[in-house]
Amino acid sequence: MTTGAHRFSVAPMMDWTDRHCRAFHRQLTRHALLYTEMVTAPAILFGDRARLLGRSDEEGLVALQLGGSDPKALAEAAAISAPYGYCEINLNVGCPSDRVQEGRFGACLMAEPDLVAECVAAMQGRVDVPVTVKCRIGIDDQDSESDLQRFIAIVASTGCRTFIVHARKAWLKGLSPKENREIPPLDYDRVYRLKAQHPELTIIINGGITDLDAAARHLEHVDGVMLGRAAYQTPYVLADVDRRFFDPAAPVPSRIDAIEGIIPHIERHLAGGGRLNNVVRHMLGLFHGEPRARLFRRHLSENAPRADATIATLLEAVSLVDPSWQPLAAE
Template sequence: MHAQAHKFSVAPMMDWTDRHCRAFHRILTRHALLYTEMVTAAAVLHGDRARLLARAEDETPVALQLGGSDPAALAQAAVIGEDFGYDEINLNVGCPSDRVQEGRFGACLMAEPQLVADCVAAMQSRVRVPVTVKCRIGIDEQDSEADFNRFIETVAAAGCRTFAVHARKAWLDGLSPKQNREVPPLDYARVYRLKAARPDLTIIINGGIADLDEAQAHLAHVDGVMLGRAAYQTPFILAEVDRRFFGSDAPAVARAQAIEALIPHIERHLASGGRLNNVVRHILGLYHGQPHARAFRRHLSENAVKEGAGVNVLLEALKIAEPARPIIAAAE
């Protein structure tokens, strides 16, 4: 994986960053680091791993995010992830949902830094790709800067060199996962201070970053930025990432080009028995802010869910969004 890959990444998001979403995002940006949804180590070991870990050959750089707290199981799952071609294994120490807590993984693990260190060490001993951690700045009453620094120091001592930090604490009792993304106040300065204190670590900042201007500003203080909801809900901002953050001189893809480039992926998915909506639900925000955005979304939302819906539905939506543009014909 390129040394600069962490400079800009799209956050792992449950129910959102599946393989279809990543196929679309990779068309918009060739260089941003993409993440899977969180997959539990148990699911990798005992579930349908061919489905859970499916990825496109041209998806690199892409990281597999694992959830769990059993070092041996995580190590085994990391090996499987590496065998599937993932460029990084990331441990989720940030998700605050009740289901995750019941499984003793996610943000509740911030209360057990030595266990996180043991998990990281176990994974690192079995794989060649980097093992990284995504965490919060604190949880519940354990949210002082000293607590946060102790967590980082303990996990870094086990060999973790890269931390993606959501700059909010998580309330594990009383707030929903959605509220935990919005209610606890952002504290970017704490993440900046971590980088200043530990220049040897790669520190990526996450949480509430709305656009590329904000992302650029953060890079004065940390090594990388991670966008979540902004990248998903207004995905066309990703078309500027390669030029702005990675120095690419390749022309940015246009919206219609992105749709047309996604069609082979859609056709393969449909041919394997999948549904159109599995893919196009991830592109509803592509024309955000454009004149026909609402009609584009409505056409896809109403028609892509229908039994037997094919690529023609997407091409009709594209014609609505860009009525003056010649549209390619759907394959018969």
Template sequence: MQYQAHRFCVAPMMDWTDRHCRVFHRRLTKRALLYTEMVTADAVIHGDRERLLGFSNEEHPLALQLGGSDPAKLAVAARIGAELGYDEINLNVGCPSDRVQEGRFGACLMAEPQLVAACVAAMRDSQPVPVTVKCRIGIDDQDSESDLTRFIETVAESGCRTFIVHARKAWLKGLSPKENREVPPLDYQRVYRLKDRRPDLTIILNGGIETIEDAQTHLQHLDGVMLGRAAYQNPYLLACVDSVIFGEPSDPTTRGDALAAMLPYVGAHLAKGGRLSNITRHVLGLYHGQPRGRAFRRHLSERATDASATANVLSEAIALAQYGGERQDRSDAA
């Protein structure tokens, strides 16, 4: 099954795309495909599933990203994800962090395409939802176009039909994860050529996409795009995804409307003993580039972190951003 939602995805990002972030993003777009943070197969099998894997029905379409290299464990984790109701299971073959490498998963697996194929086959055989792979264009000195083609074709033979390709290679030694997102040059043309060679596969581009206009350009060549930090740090760009990318009517949503729609969710979270800052940390970029944006962020940063903070703090921030208030510094701008 190929999801039209793959036309626009929000990337899995550790410590960022948790369930609260995803509910907020869903207030802005109904159609984009959302991803969890990466969860290791061992954590899925042995950990607190509600904490690690719990989600709200409104988050669909939603994919679970797994990390691991043991086909048997990944098969169990994929089955658990499918039983919980995830729409897709994604295997991380792109993260270059030392911790991930020590666990023998992430980008280092690009050196072992046969193992990745075995993992994908086991995951597919264990449950009915699609299994996809997120990878880089190469690693270390194994970064030729033929290396990427060999990796993709080997994994595709296992039945994987969808690949999310970060258009940078990863240096497994010598660069931090942050540097690996910025230092290796982007090579979009290599991903375009991959699609030309394998038109039967669904190829989604990740890496360096900053705007909806950028996304539209890439969609002339590829099946989909995946935005990461741009969608997180400037989330209001998601408000036009349904109409511009999917050609569907979208509810006219102002920034204030999107936040006001979060208030019932905030109240439910607080009633269960959660903290306001668990949610508000994900909305700080909503008024990026807007008048009073800095005042909005300051209000939440100062007030929402208090353990006793209530939903009123978010309501006050909405009013401050929209209409100003006594706390507004008239010189403030995002």
């Protein structure tokens, strides 16, 4: 089993895992691998690269997820991303949304393993970091175990050694992206068998994992676990990741530690003309399950979107949960 960063990662999630989310998650785990939102190759080629690719050292190890199906465009986008310091380029072969399919990327590419292999090889030729693939266990009626094995074998023939497998198939027609995350049944055993049949590959499992106990059970069968919505909606689940999966002596940060740690990031963002809500929207679930958590969430939801919201707005929300807290920023 791998002991590297892939042992535990936070999934790429559109509209969620932006640079502010990653800066916040890094306050809770120093070792987990974090992913960007999916960025399309054309967006990088023709868009605002600083905005799309910008990251800071405080985010630690971050992998860039790309979307696309043109090998040349993906290779160029990967090369453009190199100076930004990403530790990995991941190709999205798992997103089932109609918009993604219209662009001929995401889960529909599982029907074209040769093209995926060509895309991976093209990117490998332009970057020094590993190129990995995130996929489903199948799509539509192409969802037999042999279909998955064939897909993995063809892509692995390029030298790709890491596959993140969402343990659900995707229905490309008839289900929304949300339904595709919930309705197709999970088949963890298929991912376990994939690892058993390919011990030379690093196989990371994703889909429906809600807590660290479940993650630990999966690690008995595969090399890594990727947490998605649970890491976002209940972020404090990440606080024990380092101790449980990387270093038994690692400290477990408190919720207050995480808030105090993110304050300098927020101050820099506000000083640059950004809004408080850009950052704190990712923090709404921090006190989930704790007394007065609803007060914290409501105060930020109602006040952080205001144009004049400041650090004081966050401090007020925290004081509703812990009236005795004396923020470092006020000292």
